[in-house]
Amino acid sequence: MTTQCKLLGACVLALTLGASGVHAQPAAMDHSSMPGMDHAAMGHGAPASNAPPAGSLPTSDGAGERDYDSYGIHPHMMDNASTWQVLFDKFGVTRNRDGENALDWDGRFWFGSATDRLLIKSEGERESGGGSEGKVEAYWSHAVSPFWNLQLGARRDIGTGPKRNWAAFGVEGLLPYNIELETTAYVGSSGRTALALKAEYDLLLTQRLILTPEIEASLYGKRDPERGIGSGLSTGSLSLRLRYEVTREFAPYIGVSFERKFGQTASYAADAGASRSQTAVMAGVRFWF
Amino acid sequence: MSTSPPLARRRFVQGLAAGGALAALGGWRAALAAPAPATELRGTEFHLEIGETPVNFTGAARIGTTVNGQVPAPLLRWREGDTVTLHVTNRLREQTSIHWHGILLPTDMDGVPGLSFSGIDPGQTFTYRFPVRQSGTYWYHSHSGFQEQTGLYGAIVIDPRRRDPIASDRDYTVLLSDWTDEDPMRLFNKLKVMPEYYNRIQPSVQSLAADAQERGWRAALSERLMWEQMRMTPTDLADVSGATYTYLTNGATPSGNWTGLFKPGERIRLRFINGSAMTYFDVRIPGLKMTVVAADGQDVRPVDVEEFRIGVAETYDVIVEPQDDRAYTIFSQAMDRSGFARATLAPRAGMQADVPALDRVQLLGMMDMGMAHDMGGGSGGMAGMDHGGHGASAAGQGGMVEVRHPYPTERGVSNSMLPDVVSTRLDDPGVGLRDNGRRVLTYADLHSIREPDDNRAPSREIELHLTGNMERYMWSFNGVKFSDAKPIVLRYGERVRFVLVNDTMMTHPIHLHGLWSDLESPDGAFQVRKHTITLNPAQRLSYRVSADARGLWAYHCHLLYHMEAGMFRAVVVE
Numbered sequence: 001m002t003t004q005c006k007l008l009g010a011c012v013l014a015l016t017l018g019a020s021g022v023h024a025q026p027a028a029m030d031h032s033s034m035p036g037m038d039h040a041a042m043g044h045g046a047p048a049s050n051a052p053p054a055g056s057l058p059t060s061d062g063a064g065e066r067d068y069d070s071y072g073i074h075p076h077m078m079d080n081a082s083t084w085q086v087l088f089d090k091f092g093v094t095r096n097r098d099g100e101n102a103l104d105w106d107g108r109f110w111f112g113s114a115t116d117r118l119l120i121k122s123e124g125e126r127e128s129g130g131g132s133e134g135k136v137e138a139y140w141s142h143a144v145s146p147f148w149n150l151q152l153g154a155r156r157d158i159g160t161g162p163k164r165n166w167a168a169f170g171v172e173g174l175l176p177y178n179i180e181l182e183t184t185a186y187v188g189s190s191g192r193t194a195l196a197l198k199a200e201y202d203l204l205l206t207q208r209l210i211l212t213p214e215i216e217a218s219l220y221g222k223r224d225p226e227r228g229i230g231s232g233l234s235t236g237s238l239s240l241r242l243r244y245e246v247t248r249e250f251a252p253y254i255g256v257s258f259e260r261k262f263g264q265t266a267s268y269a270a271d272a273g274a275s276r277s278q279t280a281v282m283a284g285v286r287f288w289f
Numbered sequence: 290m291s292t293s294p295p296l297a298r299r300r301f302v303q304g305l306a307a308g309g310a311l312a313a314l315g316g317w318r319a320a321l322a323a324p325a326p327a328t329e330l331r332g333t334e335f336h337l338e339i340g341e342t343p344v345n346f347t348g349a350a351r352i353g354t355t356v357n358g359q360v361p362a363p364l365l366r367w368r369e370g371d372t373v374t375l376h377v378t379n380r381l382r383e384q385t386s387i388h389w390h391g392i393l394l395p396t397d398m399d400g401v402p403g404l405s406f407s408g409i410d411p412g413q414t415f416t417y418r419f420p421v422r423q424s425g426t427y428w429y430h431s432h433s434g435f436q437e438q439t440g441l442y443g444a445i446v447i448d449p450r451r452r453d454p455i456a457s458d459r460d461y462t463v464l465l466s467d468w469t470d471e472d473p474m475r476l477f478n479k480l481k482v483m484p485e486y487y488n489r490i491q492p493s494v495q496s497l498a499a500d501a502q503e504r505g506w507r508a509a510l511s512e513r514l515m516w517e518q519m520r521m522t523p524t525d526l527a528d529v530s531g532a533t534y535t536y537l538t539n540g541a542t543p544s545g546n547w548t549g550l551f552k553p554g555e556r557i558r559l560r561f562i563n564g565s566a567m568t569y570f571d572v573r574i575p576g577l578k579m580t581v582v583a584a585d586g587q588d589v590r591p592v593d594v595e596e597f598r599i600g601v602a603e604t605y606d607v608i609v610e611p612q613d614d615r616a617y618t619i620f621s622q623a624m625d626r627s628g629f630a631r632a633t634l635a636p637r638a639g640m641q642a643d644v645p646a647l648d649r650v651q652l653l654g655m656m657d658m659g660m661a662h663d664m665g666g667g668s669g670g671m672a673g674m675d676h677g678g679h680g681a682s683a684a685g686q687g688g689m690v691e692v693r694h695p696y697p698t699e700r701g702v703s704n705s706m707l708p709d710v711v712s713t714r715l716d717d718p719g720v721g722l723r724d725n726g727r728r729v730l731t732y733a734d735l736h737s738i739r740e741p742d743d744n745r746a747p748s749r750e751i752e753l754h755l756t757g758n759m760e761r762y763m764w765s766f767n768g769v770k771f772s773d774a775k776p777i778v779l780r781y782g783e784r785v786r787f788v789l790v791n792d793t794m795m796t797h798p799i800h801l802h803g804l805w806s807d808l809e810s811p812d813g814a815f816q817v818r819k820h821t822i823t824l825n826p827a828q829r830l831s832y833r834v835s836a837d838a839r840g841l842w843a844y845h846c847h848l849l850y851h852m853e854a855g856m857f858r859a860v861v862v863e
Contacts, residue, residue: 064778206495
């Protein structure tokens with residue numbers, strides 16, 4: 001009852017204020033008395049302002065002190081739901097100028113939310129001659145800004161030579177101009193350190209035909225002759241892949257790659273009878289599910 | 290890209306001629322209602338049975354979530370002043386609910402599981418009962434999971450107690466919706482894995498070349514680079530498109546062509562309802578002037594238009610008076626121009642009129658980004674796509690103001706855009722409709738005939754920023770998703786102003802349950818009463834709310850997947 005009286009009082013006050021507003025501003029006619037009037041003919045004549053403009057009253061985000069539980073609020077929202085993806089950016093074959101074939105892959109699996117994910121990725125190649133090289137990595141990936149994730153995890157080298165293990169710390173995200181960048185620093189046993197860089201850009205030629213230039217570089221703090229790796233910049237590569245998205249999930253590609261070994265790494269390769277630079281063509285399919 | 294509309298039309302599934310619910314097998318109630326149009330139920334007591342029914346809109350058989358075996362659910366016709374009783378039985382294998390959108394009712398009748406009640410479990414019947422205190426065009430839909438996407442939506446028409454001031458000879462509801470053959474959960478996951486999954490109008494070299502042809506390489510390239518630099522997309526108009534959706538009018542596909550009959554010279558009232566999960570429609574009837582007479586069920590001063598945009602969950606009543614003995618197409622194109630819904634008004638069944646081509650895609654512009662300054666040389670559009678962001682008319686009502694971003698959470702992971710300037714611009718029809726040569730309805734045209742009974746000035750403001758990160762498919766208010774937020778608390782009896790600022794580059798329909806949203810003009814006067822308010826990118830709107838109904842109310846973006854991603858708040862009136 002008291003509330004109603006208070007309300008009523010406030011209404012009367014507001015009406016009085018409103019009425020005085022009408023006097024102050026002749027443009028403010030009582031619209032409710034003009035049913036059927038063609039507004040278009042009136043233009044955008046501003047009606048009376050009977051409240052201070054937006055932004056001038058005490059403001060807040062409206063949140064109270066109490067949480068959902070205390071009100072018994074439990075809707076079934078999906079804003080914490082996790083999802084996952086298996087994505088192979090590359091899954092195909094390469095053939096170099098010496099006529100050697102290899103199986104080539106670059107894939108990842110993730111599970112988690114928009115901000116925190118378990119990420120497992122692997123890339124490498126297996127040559128028809130039997131040699132192979134590659135790595136498997138596992139990370140906790142945590143979003144730190146709209147476009148960037150920090151990654152904390154580990155890497156294991158696979159393939160020919162001793163299997164090295166590394167602790168890994170990476171930054172992955174989207175640079176201005178939509179360039180995807182992955183930078184990872186590694187620390188292994190015996191004081192080994194390494195740095196891997198990868199940048200790529202999806203250039204849409206049409207809605208389905210997409211050209212992807214990609215550059216990669218590997219640096220090592222210490223040589224590792226058993227794996228044919230020298231210190232400093234060891235390899236750099238540039239590749240161009242052209243894919244056609246038959247569906248978003250399934251896109252065959254063709255491409256070409258140029259790889260070059262530098263410094264001691266190149267010497268190791270030469271000693272083993274391999275060339276320091278290599279050009280290859282590639283074909284395969286990018287797919288995800 | 291000049292090639293995109295035909296491409297889109299090729300891809301867009303226009304559906305089966307005889308789509309919809311495949312017979313009312315087990316839908317015995319539909320058979321009972323057969324004498325009247327099969328889809329209309331009237332009276333004060335209703336039995337609604339929610340079940341699964343085979344449907345086929347595209348040539349592929351699917352299971353729809355139906356009421357009495359129908360998609361859309363039956364039209365419910367109530368009378369102002371009556372008390373209605375609705376027995377809702379759940380024949381699904383999962384929980385369900387019905388929310389009466391825009392209806393004033395006690396909080397425990399509002400139908401939001403976890404807020405109003407605990408939901409309707411399988412096999413259970415829940416009885417809704419409340420007095421009808423209003424009249425006009427509304428709708429109802431599930432508030433559980435993605436059932437709204439799979440068919441659980443229907444129209445509500447409430448006849449006024451006294452004579453309807455809007456006279457008409459015929460009265461049709463025109464319920465627009467979007468149907469997908471995909472499982473909505475899969476669709477949602479696809480968006481989270483690849484947010485641009487359904488966007489087939491992304492900037493490409495092809496579109497750049499076409500743009501360059503129109504206005505030179507320099508201008509085309511500099512604009513492209515600006516967007517690339519920002520990591521944003523000027524064609525980010527709809528998350529879900531005609532690549533998966535078939536657009537329906539009253540449950541009929543474009544090929545199915547729902548038809549409303551008339552006699553030349555009659556006054557026809559068309560009650561448009563957007564019951565989509567995700568789609569904004571731009572509606573026109575070539576050859577006919579439309580007089581808008583109501584918005585969100587509330588009578589407005591009549592305004593003549595050739596076209597209007599209807600946001601998800603909004604309703605508009607229009608009057609048309611076809612004089613000629615010919616058919617007219619009701620053409621409702623999706624905002625991203627990836628497809629359309631189509632229906633026909635005709636003097637005789639079987640007649641049809643031309644279906645217009647889809648409009649060209651209009652790009653988001655500087656104004657949508659909230660950028661303070663124009664970019665030198667880049668003020669055109671991508672070729673084949675119109676650029677609406679610079680129309681002087683669009684910036685007219687409600688000048689630009691520098692925007693504060695008062696919440697630190699706006700600058701977090703969940704928000705990728707912070708406009709520098711925003712504006713009220715009620716007279717902006719929105720991207721896609723700017724300067725299109727037609728008289729397009731805007732919010733500036735809408736004036737409620739009745740002022741609110743409680744038209745006090747507000748005593749305080751609640752400022753909320755619509756936030757999102759398209760890169761991660763995150764959606765929220767103030768950068769805080771539902772789970773991490775606290776309820777918004779209103780004191781019973783107070784009058785509060787909500788100030789909404791759209792930080793994002795997308796258009797969002799914001800719906801407050803249980804309480805009206807009284808939209809204000811830029812100078813702070815009452816303008817129009819609504820239940821769902823659309824915000825364009827970088828727009829700031831304010832509306833007043835009378836906290837005149839106690840309880841727990843939902844407040845959210847009515848784009849279904851945005852809501853589920855967390856663009857949702859609970860509002861407590863205590």
